[in-house]
Amino acid sequence: xxxxxxxxxxxxxxxxxxxxxxxxxxxxxxxxxxxxxxxxxxxxxxxxxxxxxxxxxxxxxxxxxxxxxxxxxxxxxxxxxxxxxxxxxxxxxxxxxxxxxxxxxxxxxxxxxxxxxxxxxxxxxxxxxxxxxxxxxxxxxxxxxxxxxxxxxxxxxxxxxxxxxxxxxxxxxxxxxxxxxxxxxxxxxxxxxxxxxxxxxxxxxxxxxxxxxxxxxxxxxxxxxxxxxxxxxxxxxxxxxxxxxxxxxxxxxxxxxxxxxxxxxxxxxxxxxxxxxxxxxxxxxxxxxxxxxxxxxxxxxxxxxxxxxxxxxxxxxxxxxxxxxxxxxxxxxxxxxxxxxxxxxxxxxxxxxxxxxxxxxxxxxxxxxxxxxxxxxxxx
Amino acid sequence: xxxxxxxxxxxxxxxxxxxxxxxxxxxxxxxxxxxxxxxxxxxxxxxxxxxxxxxxxxxxxxxxxxxxxxxxxxxxxxxxxxxxxxxxxxxxxxxxxxxxxxxxxxxxxxxxxxxxxxxxxxxxxxxxxxxxxxxxxxxxxxxxxxxxxxxxxxxxxxxxxxxxxxxxxxxxxxxxxxxxxxxxxxxxxxxxxxxxxxxxxxxxxxxxxxxxxxxxxxxxxxxxxxxxxxxxxxxxxxxxxxxxxxxxxxxxxxxxxxxxxxxxxxxxxxxxxxxxxxxxxxxxxxxxxxxxxxxxxxxxxxxxxxxxxxxxxxxxxxxxxxxxxxxxxxxxxxxxxxxxxxxxxxxx
Ligand code: SF4
Ligand code: SF4
Numbered sequence: 176x177x178x179x180x181x182x183x184x185x186x187x188x189x190x191x192x193x194x195x196x197x198x199x200x201x202x203x204x205x206x207x208x209x210x211x212x213x214x215x216x217x218x219x220x221x222x223x224x225x226x227x228x229x230x231x232x233x234x235x236x237x238x239x240x241x242x243x244x245x246x247x248x249x250x251x252x253x254x255x256x257x258x259x260x261x262x263x264x265x266x267x268x269x270x271x272x273x274x275x276x277x278x279x280x281x282x283x284x285x286x287x288x289x290x291x292x293x294x295x296x297x298x299x300x301x302x303x304x305x306x307x308x309x310x311x312x313x314x315x316x317x318x319x320x321x322x323x324x325x326x327x328x329x330x331x332x333x334x335x336x337x338x339x340x341x342x343x344x345x346x347x348x349x350x351x352x353x354x355x356x357x358x359x360x361x362x363x364x365x366x367x368x369x370x371x372x373x374x375x376x377x378x379x380x381x382x383x384x385x386x387x388x389x390x391x392x393x394x395x396x397x398x399x400x401x402x403x404x405x406x407x408x409x410x411x412x413x414x415x416x417x418x419x420x421x422x423x424x425x426x427x428x429x430x431x432x433x434x435x436x437x438x439x440x441x442x443x444x445x446x447x448x449x450x451x452x453x454x455x456x457x458x459x460x461x462x463x464x465x466x467x468x469x470x471x472x473x474x475x476x477x478x479x480x481x482x483x484x485x486x487x488x489x490x491x492x493x494x495x496x497x498x499x500x501x502x503x504x505x506x507x508x509x510x511x512x513x514x515x516x517x518x519x520x521x522x523x524x525x526x527x528x529x530x531x532x533x534x535x536x537x538x539x540x541x542x543x544x545x546x547x548x549x550x551x552x553x554x555x
Numbered sequence: 556x557x558x559x560x561x562x563x564x565x566x567x568x569x570x571x572x573x574x575x576x577x578x579x580x581x582x583x584x585x586x587x588x589x590x591x592x593x594x595x596x597x598x599x600x601x602x603x604x605x606x607x608x609x610x611x612x613x614x615x616x617x618x619x620x621x622x623x624x625x626x627x628x629x630x631x632x633x634x635x636x637x638x639x640x641x642x643x644x645x646x647x648x649x650x651x652x653x654x655x656x657x658x659x660x661x662x663x664x665x666x667x668x669x670x671x672x673x674x675x676x677x678x679x680x681x682x683x684x685x686x687x688x689x690x691x692x693x694x695x696x697x698x699x700x701x702x703x704x705x706x707x708x709x710x711x712x713x714x715x716x717x718x719x720x721x722x723x724x725x726x727x728x729x730x731x732x733x734x735x736x737x738x739x740x741x742x743x744x745x746x747x748x749x750x751x752x753x754x755x756x757x758x759x760x761x762x763x764x765x766x767x768x769x770x771x772x773x774x775x776x777x778x779x780x781x782x783x784x785x786x787x788x789x790x791x792x793x794x795x796x797x798x799x800x801x802x803x804x805x806x807x808x809x810x811x812x813x814x815x816x817x818x819x820x821x822x823x824x825x826x827x828x829x830x831x832x833x834x835x836x837x838x839x840x841x842x843x844x845x846x847x848x849x850x851x852x853x854x855x856x857x858x859x860x861x862x863x864x865x866x867x868x869x870x871x872x873x874x875x876x877x878x879x880x881x882x883x884x885x886x887x888x889x890x891x892x893x894x895x896x897x898x899x900x901x902x903x
Binding site for chain 1: 593594595596597599600601602603604605606607626627630633634661662663667668670671673674676678679680681682685735736737739740741743744747748749750751754755758759760762763765766769770787788789790791792795796799873877880883884887888890891892894895898899
């Protein structure tokens with residue numbers, strides 16, 4: 176059983192486990208939700224590149240989210256949450272605790288002590304972390320000077336510093352709405368231990384040399400087992416889409432009845448290109464690269480935000496000691512995962528599989544013994 | 556739609572409907588009960604429910620019936636109960652054909668079933684189950700064929716086949732017997748090896764519920780089809796199976812805690828209440844009047860119906876648990892909190 180255990184959970188290199196000899200470094204996403212502006216460019220780029228059919232039309236009334244959820248024809252989903260200050264305080268507190276004590280079950284990172292700031296900017300750490308030099312970016316839409324703002328920006332100040340001061344002043348004046356957005360682009364986690372892949376009976380789901388998880392549409396038989404096996408609710412069997420009136424379309428769509436999800440643009444990766452969503456993201460909220468680097472960037476960015484007092488920031492996924500052996504998609508969140516519709520402590524179901532089989536074995540054994548007794552004890 | 560800007564004093568930020576919030580409000584005055592508060596994403600499910608329809612619970616029922624009657628047939632063959640052997644084999648084959656038919660219907664195209672045959676995967680209960688079903692099907696096919704041959708072939712033809720018929724009967728009896736118990740138990744693994752909260756957490760007891768349910772149903776089927784004189788083992792199996800089913804279910808519900816809620820609500824609740832009544836009634840009738848044919852038949856029908864209701868109920872309860880984010884989030888948050896507590900204790 177120890178052989179089983181090593182394969183079913185815990186830290187590992189999934190590409191090597193899958194039999195790839197000398198695979199390239201594992202690839203992954205880092206989605207930094209703190210700089211997501213909700214433009215949905217990732218959703219559109221993904222649909223375009225992967226030629227995903229329309230899934231449903233209509234308004235949900237759930238803030239700006241009319242996409243609803245990841246699914247067979249939605250491989251990037253931008254979530255929108257509108258929050259007030261009370262909730263921000265709670266998020267700040269829970270994030271601070273998380274930083275002090277470390278992820279439960281994982282190593283503690285220790286309290287983050289505020290340090291003297293270097294280059295002032297509204298988005299600390301951006302210079303180090305993203306590929307764009309934001310300091311020379313055009314001024315944002317916030318009014319920096321003029322009627323209604325009492326901001327005196329010195330000659331040395333950057334636009335971003337001025338914007339931050341304007342925001343602070345507005346808070347003092349009471350002209351700043353008691354409101355913040357949470358905007359996050361969700362995607363398949365490309366788990367180290369992927370429930371979807373483990374349970375697939377046909378081998379349609381496989382592990383690529385990049386450590387990602389991909390469905391082969393021509394092998395999938397549509398059994399749908401992967402759908403309830405994913406702890407994140409990502410993969411889905413593609414049904415015939417409905418039109419705006421909820422009527423099923425007359426014509427079949429591509430890969431109908433087959434399970435579908437993000438491939439981390441396997442075709443683009445093979446020619447050395449970035450996934451379509453990362454390519455399209457205008458703010459570098461979606462970053463792509465070697466997974467180890469993605470994890471490091473996430474840690475650094477959270478640390479930078481904490482030193483600025485934004486203790487609501489936290490890393491989600493990527494922790495080798497979590498229930499799925501670490502995700503291939505790492506996120507920076509600004510509140511508890513469930514607020515974004517993510518599971519707070521995901522666990523791959525097959526981690527328990529040896530024990531599940533053992534219990535079933537006892538039951539099967541009891542059935543045999545019981546039947547034998549039933550025959551031996553019968554008088555007629 | 557945009558929300559016009561207003562100073563915060565007159566209009567607080569819009570609060571979208573959320574399960575967690577509603578719950579908190581309802582329970583606010585009851586301070587003694589610690590409630591797990593959380594904000595969900597517009598009340599939407601986190602894990603996805605299995606995209607399966609009635610075919611799958613029907614498969615669970617028919618597969619269990621095929622397995623149980625297969626076992627009864629083998630027992631009948633080994634203890635010289637020819638009528639029980641014949642009837643149980645035929646019921647088993649019928650149930651097996653039915654279960655394969657619903658599986659294929661679930662997949663949409665028969666050829667798709669063959670995709671399962673391209674690999675053997677230990678981590679996939681569905682792959683394992685396919686091979687168990689195939690093995691059981693092969694032996695049950697032979698077993699049923701020998702019974703049909705014995706019934707329809709003229710005497711001279713039977714004499715000519717005399718060299719093979721007894722051997723075929725014996726081999727298929729052992730073979731089907733060996734595959735029967737795994738077939739009855741693996742369907743529980745199939746449901747439990749998912750992220751569906753109620754199914755997964757039930758993994759310790761669910762195989763016993765399913766095995767008990769399979770025995771009760773097959774005992775019932777034998778009591779309907781076979782004369783009471785040969786049905787002693789079937790009656791034992793029926794009552795024993797019903798008891799195992801009910802006891803394992805009670806332990807399971809206690810262990811599940813809040814995750815047992817979906818088993819008491821809505822359609823799942825209705826199925827499972829009916830299942831209990833039918834199973835108890837069937838077992839009681841078997842004990843009281845199982846040796847009288849009409850009573851035995853009635854008891855058998857109740858047990859069969861009870862088993863079917865058990866499968867549909869457990870199936871629906873799992874689907875309901877996947878659809879409500881509470882069942883995904885609350886146990887996970889409790890798990891996190893417990894680990895955090897342990898960490899604190901170790902640190903101090
Ligand atoms: S997130 Fe779900 S679909 Fe994606 S790899 Fe993990 S288990 Fe599979
Ligand atoms: S639906 Fe397709 S990909 Fe999913 S488990 Fe079944 S065969 Fe595998």
